[in-house]
Amino acid sequence: MALKNGRKGLRDFLWTCVSILLGNSMLAFAIAAFIMPHGIITGGATGIGILIGRFLHTDVAVNVLVLNLLALLLGYIVLGKKFLLTTIGSSLLYPVLLGFMQRIPGITSLTDNVLLAALLAGGLVGISVGMVMRVGASTGGTDVLNLVLHKWFHLPVSVFVYLTDFLILGGQALFSDSEQILYGIVLLVVETITLNRVMLLGQSQIQIFVISSQFELIRQKLLVTLNAGVTMMMVETGCAQQQQKGVLCVIPPRKLYAAKELIQSIDPGAFITVTQIKEVRGQGFTLERKEQLLKE
Secondary structure (H helix, E strand, O other): OOHHHHHHHHHHHHHHHHHHHHHHHHHHHHHHHHHHHOOOOOOHHHHHHHHHHHHHHOHHHHHHHHHHHHHHHHHHHHOOOHHHHHHOOOOHHHHHHHHHHHOOHHHHOOOOOHHHHHHHHHHHHHHHHHHHHHOOOOOHHHHHHHHHHHHHHHHHHHHHHHHHHHHHHHHHHOOOOOOHHHHHHHHHHHHHHHHHHHOOOOOOOEEEEEEEOOOOHHHHHHHHHOOEEEEEEEEEOOOOEEEEEEEHHHHHHHHHHHHHHHHHHHHOOOEEEEEOOOOOEEOOOOOOOOOOOOOO
């Protein structure tokens, strides 16, 4: 058991490292290839770095590195050592990768279509940030600032996310034309949609709740035929006020059709509700399922 847990811990650690590396590489590529060449406004530490570069004519990657180091120092002082250890990887890795991506020959001329660049950048940024966040890490920069403000003022983190991004985008808008601002809005919309999709990738499931007089047979068939987990709940019918059991079952989306066909083949009049749920954790999903012998 200890060896198995050790292997799982090593596998999780390696997956975290790979996700942080790939996520930051993709983020740096999106910034260097699509956002900076077309002057599309963006938020976060990159947006501040671009804004500073306009005033001081300094390299954006260097600006982002300095900002991330200052954010790390602030995070260490306010949030503690544990936060520093989980954030330092991306904070140092991303500026280095951005500087590397900027020096790839021809990277700034991949497309002349600004709308295409905004769409591709939004998608890539959403995927990259989602990959990093799925393993519990952070891209650093303004994420740290938002968490610090949350601790100081006890308001939701989302409030400070919107506030800081609004200020950063507003600062860039002063030096951008109307089209660049509109393309920036397109980028943020695509980024938000993609990020939400990536965060829920592989976790969204379908919940079925069944009320039927044949609840015992339905329970058996769902367990044996579909190999699905089932929970029985005590219910009372509204009209007849009869006490009976309801069947609660959570399954992957691909099994929905088979589950409905199975239930209706047993009881065509069964009352069925189907709900999409965002995440499921526990035995049978994020933990190994315990097999049990079922009596037919």
